[in-house]
Amino acid sequence: MEASTDRFIRFIATERGLSDAYQASVRQTLDALAKWMKAKGKELREIGTDELAAFLVQRKAEGLNAASLRITTVHLKIFFRWLAAKGKLEMDPAEPLLAPRPDKTLPETLHADEVAKLLESIDPAQALGRRDRAILELFYSSGLRLSELCKARLEWLDTEEGFLRVTGKGNKTRVVRVGTKALEAVADYLRNERKELVGKKTSSHIFLSVRGGALSPDRVRQIVKERAAAAGIEQTMYPHLLRHSFATHLLEGGADLRVIQELLGHADISTTQIYTHVDSSRLKAVHKKFHPRG
Missing domain, CATH: 1.10.443.10 (Intergrase catalytic core)
Structure with missing residues (x-):
């Protein structure tokens, strides 16, 4: 998992030109997933849609709001899509995941x-x-x-x-x-x-x-x-x-x-x-x- 994460981060940095902040955010998500996988005794090839859904349920229980869960889901979708495209997985387990709608919180302003x-x-x-x-x-x-x-x-x-x-x-x-x-x-x-x-x-x-x-x-x-x-x-x-x-x-x-x-x-x-x-x-x-x- 760690090697795949490192390669993916390099990909979004060099091929997509995404910012350092975005790279750090993606790494945080994938590190959390790796920790969850280790606790469950799962290898990357064993991760399916049900496992990803269970991971998201745990993240919600840990206090992530709808907006953060949406970002986490997006990170998972682009990571597993990349793995499938590279032939590392036979299918993309994140494809069926639906990102939760973000809370409609209005931005704060000053007068x-x-x-x-x-x-x-x-x-x-x-x-x-x-x-x-x-x-x-x-x-x-x-x-x-x-x-x-x-x-x-x-x-x-x-x-x-x-x-x-x-x-x-x-x-x-x-x-x-x-x-x-x-x-x-x-x-x-x-x-x-x-x-x-x-x-x-x-x-x-x-x-x-x-x-x-x-x-x-x-x-x-x-x-x-x-x-x-x-x-x-x-x-x-x-x-x-x-x-x-x-x-x-x-x-x-x-x-x-x-x-x-x-x-x-x-x-x-x-x-x-x-x-x-x-x-x-x-x-x-x-x-x-x-x-x-x-």
């Missing part, structure tokens, strides 16, 4: 006033204030994923036109708009702080740590959380919350859903359509509160 409060609370005179303000401004202005911000490089930023080229899921590249306020914040950081951070190093990443290297995703999460706490934002803060807010506020402002899809880098518009439910729920709340017969 525009809360976003403004967060951004304006960061004093450029503070230690790393310019860097952190630029990070938060860019998250909200461009709807970036955490990985996209961490990977962003100087040569991908067009400060004159206000665009940034980013590499998203599946190593797909897209160009995002950088708004005026975010562009000003990034330019301020580049002029006044980045030169000190990079020192004698040659990193081309836009956002740097105190040691001059690229900021890690974990450190950026920590920055967002710390800055929100300092601003008095009560809601639990994480980078993707600013991406959700970006999309929701665009929709509330009248932006076309297809444009939002392109800006977010969603392959399927059904992923973007969840923000229409957020907007509708707010409209319903406003109607109920203010209409005489709401």
Whole structure:
């Protein structure tokens, strides 16, 4: 099982170009399956549809929600399809599996006033204030994923036109708009702080740590959380919350859903359509509160 897992991970990395994060997620699923197989005394060739279904039942009992079970099922399906295509198995035991429908949980968002409060609370005179303000401004202005911000490089930023080229899921590249306020914040950081951070190093990443290297995703999460706490934002803060807010506020402002899809880098518009439910729920709340017969 371990050798097959390693070969499959290499396949999705080199042939499919899937991200390190996705590879790690797949490995986590397959490692859990290997552990289950060992406990049951099963070899890979002995795994059928019933065994995979039993494995999923155990994962659910261990606390996986519908969305996580869906991801796990997808991992199993692509792994066993690959094994069957390679002739390692006579048939694909995962083919009959049905991925559970994900919970229809609406994305959390911040109100525009809360976003403004967060951004304006960061004093450029503070230690790393310019860097952190630029990070938060860019998250909200461009709807970036955490990985996209961490990977962003100087040569991908067009400060004159206000665009940034980013590499998203599946190593797909897209160009995002950088708004005026975010562009000003990034330019301020580049002029006044980045030169000190990079020192004698040659990193081309836009956002740097105190040691001059690229900021890690974990450190950026920590920055967002710390800055929100300092601003008095009560809601639990994480980078993707600013991406959700970006999309929701665009929709509330009248932006076309297809444009939002392109800006977010969603392959399927059904992923973007969840923000229409957020907007509708707010409209319903406003109607109920203010209409005489709401």
